[in-house]
Amino acid sequence: MNVLGKPTRSIWVEADGWSVGVIDQTRLPHHFATARLTTADDAARAISSMLVRGAPLIGATAAYGVCLALRQDASDGALERALALLGSARPTAVNLRWALDELRRAVAPLPPPEREAAAYRRAAALCDEDVAINHAIGEHGLALLQAAWARRGREGRLNVLTHCNAGWLATVDWGTALAPIYLAHDAGIPVHVWVDETRPRNQGASLTAWELGQHGVPHTVIADNVGGHLMQHGLVDLCIVGTDRTTARGDVANKIGTYLKALAAKDNEVPFYVALPSPTIDWTLQDGVREIPIEQRDGAELCDVTGRLSSGELGTVRITPPDSPAANYAFDVTPARLVTALITERGVCAASPEGLLSLFPERAVA
Amino acid sequence: MNVLGKPTRSIWVEADGWSVGVIDQTRLPHHFATARLTTADDAARAISSMLVRGAPLIGATAAYGVCLALRQDASDGALERALALLGSARPTAVNLRWALDELRRAVAPLPPPEREAAAYRRAAALCDEDVAINHAIGEHGLALLQAAWARRGREGRLNVLTHCNAGWLATVDWGTALAPIYLAHDAGIPVHVWVDETRPRNQGASLTAWELGQHGVPHTVIADNVGGHLMQHGLVDLCIVGTDRTTARGDVANKIGTYLKALAAKDNEVPFYVALPSPTIDWTLQDGVREIPIEQRDGAELCDVTGRLSSGELGTVRITPPDSPAANYAFDVTPARLVTALITERGVCAASPEGLLSLFPERAVA
Numbered sequence: 001m002n003v004l005g006k007p008t009r010s011i012w013v014e015a016d017g018w019s020v021g022v023i024d025q026t027r028l029p030h031h032f033a034t035a036r037l038t039t040a041d042d043a044a045r046a047i048s049s050m051l052v053r054g055a056p057l058i059g060a061t062a063a064y065g066v067c068l069a070l071r072q073d074a075s076d077g078a079l080e081r082a083l084a085l086l087g088s089a090r091p092t093a094v095n096l097r098w099a100l101d102e103l104r105r106a107v108a109p110l111p112p113p114e115r116e117a118a119a120y121r122r123a124a125a126l127c128d129e130d131v132a133i134n135h136a137i138g139e140h141g142l143a144l145l146q147a148a149w150a151r152r153g154r155e156g157r158l159n160v161l162t163h164c165n166a167g168w169l170a171t172v173d174w175g176t177a178l179a180p181i182y183l184a185h186d187a188g189i190p191v192h193v194w195v196d197e198t199r200p201r202n203q204g205a206s207l208t209a210w211e212l213g214q215h216g217v218p219h220t221v222i223a224d225n226v227g228g229h230l231m232q233h234g235l236v237d238l239c240i241v242g243t244d245r246t247t248a249r250g251d252v253a254n255k256i257g258t259y260l261k262a263l264a265a266k267d268n269e270v271p272f273y274v275a276l277p278s279p280t281i282d283w284t285l286q287d288g289v290r291e292i293p294i295e296q297r298d299g300a301e302l303c304d305v306t307g308r309l310s311s312g313e314l315g316t317v318r319i320t321p322p323d324s325p326a327a328n329y330a331f332d333v334t335p336a337r338l339v340t341a342l343i344t345e346r347g348v349c350a351a352s353p354e355g356l357l358s359l360f361p362e363r364a365v366a
Numbered sequence: 367m368n369v370l371g372k373p374t375r376s377i378w379v380e381a382d383g384w385s386v387g388v389i390d391q392t393r394l395p396h397h398f399a400t401a402r403l404t405t406a407d408d409a410a411r412a413i414s415s416m417l418v419r420g421a422p423l424i425g426a427t428a429a430y431g432v433c434l435a436l437r438q439d440a441s442d443g444a445l446e447r448a449l450a451l452l453g454s455a456r457p458t459a460v461n462l463r464w465a466l467d468e469l470r471r472a473v474a475p476l477p478p479p480e481r482e483a484a485a486y487r488r489a490a491a492l493c494d495e496d497v498a499i500n501h502a503i504g505e506h507g508l509a510l511l512q513a514a515w516a517r518r519g520r521e522g523r524l525n526v527l528t529h530c531n532a533g534w535l536a537t538v539d540w541g542t543a544l545a546p547i548y549l550a551h552d553a554g555i556p557v558h559v560w561v562d563e564t565r566p567r568n569q570g571a572s573l574t575a576w577e578l579g580q581h582g583v584p585h586t587v588i589a590d591n592v593g594g595h596l597m598q599h600g601l602v603d604l605c606i607v608g609t610d611r612t613t614a615r616g617d618v619a620n621k622i623g624t625y626l627k628a629l630a631a632k633d634n635e636v637p638f639y640v641a642l643p644s645p646t647i648d649w650t651l652q653d654g655v656r657e658i659p660i661e662q663r664d665g666a667e668l669c670d671v672t673g674r675l676s677s678g679e680l681g682t683v684r685i686t687p688p689d690s691p692a693a694n695y696a697f698d699v700t701p702a703r704l705v706t707a708l709i710t711e712r713g714v715c716a717a718s719p720e721g722l723l724s725l726f727p728e729r730a731v732a
Contacts, residue, residue: 029686029690030687050692066565084654095586195690197685198667199589199591200591206685208688209690210687211700213687213690218694220690220691221668221695222668222691222693222695223566224589224591224623225590225623226626226698227626227696228629228691229625229660229697229698230695232655232699237486256591257589257590257591258590260630262634263630264626289599302571302588304673305682307683307685308684315675315683316539317671317672317674317680318396318673318674319571319673320563320575321396321575321576324571324578325541325586325587326562326577327586328588329588329596332591332595333595333598354693364508
């Protein structure tokens with residue numbers, strides 16, 4: 001999507017034809033800075049220090065990290081060292097391991113002199129596949145937004161609420177939950193986005209607000225507490241969020257607080273959509289609340305808030321008493337009964353075993 | 367309740383017998399500092415700059431502001447000037463106007479030389495009445511906590527979730543929602559409080575966490591997004607919140623985000639209690655969502671976060687992009703159907719017209 005008026009992906013090969021550019025997302029929304037990765041170490045550090053985040057972008061960065069390693073040394077030993085290094089950069093990221101497996105499969109059978117070029121080809125293809133999946137999600141979601149706009153009689157603005165960042169910054173381009181919004185905006189629907197700030201890490205206030213603003217999509221940042229009130233007063237036409245993990249019956253694990261918005265949507269008859277690339281479906285799971293373990297992160301993420309000081313520098317302030325403990329659950333699970341529909345690259349379906357199997361019949365057990 | 371191990375009210379007459387002490391709540395939880403008010407101007411500034419906040423404490427501060435004015439000049443003109451000055455310090459505070467009316471009634475009929483002493487008596491009585499009301503709320507709520515503790519088989523800890531600050535800092539002592547918690551703690555029930563940080567003003571992270579910590583009540587600060595997840599996993603035994611305004615049928619307007627917690631409580635069969643002094647009941651209103659106007663405050667409260675820098679100084683950071691607008695709704699309305707019971711100074715009742723009239727039969731229309 002656009003940055004400073006120019007179409008931009010979240011990761012790219014530089015003009016030199018081999019080094020890799022990424023956006024330093026730790027400095028958003030206050031500073032737009034890019035980083036140039038020239039070694040596998042650079043790529044691993046970009047992942048572990050969260051210069052890049054979001055499952056698809058982490059995978060893409062790891063894939064290019066393999067390319068950078070092979071450029072220096074294409075031996076079996078160097079390949080394995082790079083895969084181990086990159087694989088440990090963010091141990092819980094499923095997509096990271098998947099991308100590394102893809103790269104290994106693409107290059108390991110080849111003689112070393114052919115590996116570098118093959119790796120760059122596979123990494124570029126992974127990126128293009130991600131863009132294609134997200135664009136397809138966008139097209140299917142766009143139909144839902146067009147229908148909602150028609151239900152409004154095409155008057156006023158179409159108010160969409162989203163939580164966290166499931167935008168292009170988390171992917172290679174388009175995003176998942178935001179892809180339909182970008183397409184609707186580009187198609188001339190006057191969409192306006194309520195952006196949950198998404199405590200404790202504020203991905204909404206920083207990343208979602210920034211990327212929507214750069215692309216020119218009207219939006220308003222709100223506290224996570226506000227969505228229910230807006231829905232009670234008819235100020236939300238629909239919700240769209242992403243998901244980190246979806247069960248075979250359509251329960252979705254997403255950023256903490258998603259469940260509360262889904263409850264409010266249900267209580268106010270507001271459609272609640274979840275956008276997802278199909279690789280995030282875990283076909284081995286059914287009951288998300290019982291079966292999906294929820295990561296607990298450092299309480300400091302809650303207690304310490306980082307932003308821009310009046311000097312322009314970034315600074316961090318502590319908001320809690322020194323002796324008060326904090327708990328920091330990263331995700332929650334929204335039961336399928338609260339999800340109006342799932343938006344996948346293959347189309348829209350009910351959040352149910354039957355709905356998912358209608359789009360993914362190959363998953364049916366014989 | 368206790369501060370630094372010493373029983374403390376949120377407002378008091380100093381040892382000199384006339385000047386008034388308050389806690390500077392703008393510096394909590396980072397610095398515990400008190401302020402000495404010696405004029406009506408001081409009292410008005412303490413209210414308008416939010417050194418003191420919370421309806422009962424604002425009322426008490428205004429009442430003592432009248433005392434301080436009369437000490438300098440007990441004429442009719444000075445009394446009216448003080449009432450006007452203090453009344454405009456926080457125009458939307460209903461309790462403020464009520465306290466000023468009480469003071470006027472107590473002193474205006476008296477000859478000027480008798481007014482100062484009468485004002486101090488009435489102000490002290492207003493404070494004692496607030497303490498008595500809150501203690502009664504605490505006793506009635508304590509019975510609910512004792513019952514919940516018995517349901518748990520008196521094992522582990524009793525987990526209570528609260529939102530915002532309805533503690534002793536918002537009142538003269540005890541608080542409303544926190545009064546039952548303090549009494550339960552003092553009675554030996556191992557109560558543990560999940561403290562919603564309560565964005566955007568963070569009254570939970572700053573004030574509730576601080577006052578619970580000072581009194582020794584175990585607690586954990588959480589993002590407002592977390593409560594639903596905790597309830598899904600049986601980690602909340604009950605919720606207690608305060609309210610700014612209650613309708614005759616039991617709808618409650620409270621800090622933004624309360625509604626979302628009430629939805630989660632309902633979805634997980636967790637009791638959701640609202641504690642209130644009966645003066646907050648507006649008997650003229652029925653449908654809170656439709657009838658209660660919700661204040662919108664400056665978006666800067668959301669975008670700018672204040673806390674303690676690593677230097678120990680207080681600092682403010684901006685968390686949003688410079689061009690992103692923010693909306694800041696201060697309250698929401700929780701419909702009575704989501705409220706398990708109301709806890710008042712007269713007892714516990716259903717959140718319904720019948721429930722409220724059973725405790726306040728004098729309100730029944732003949």
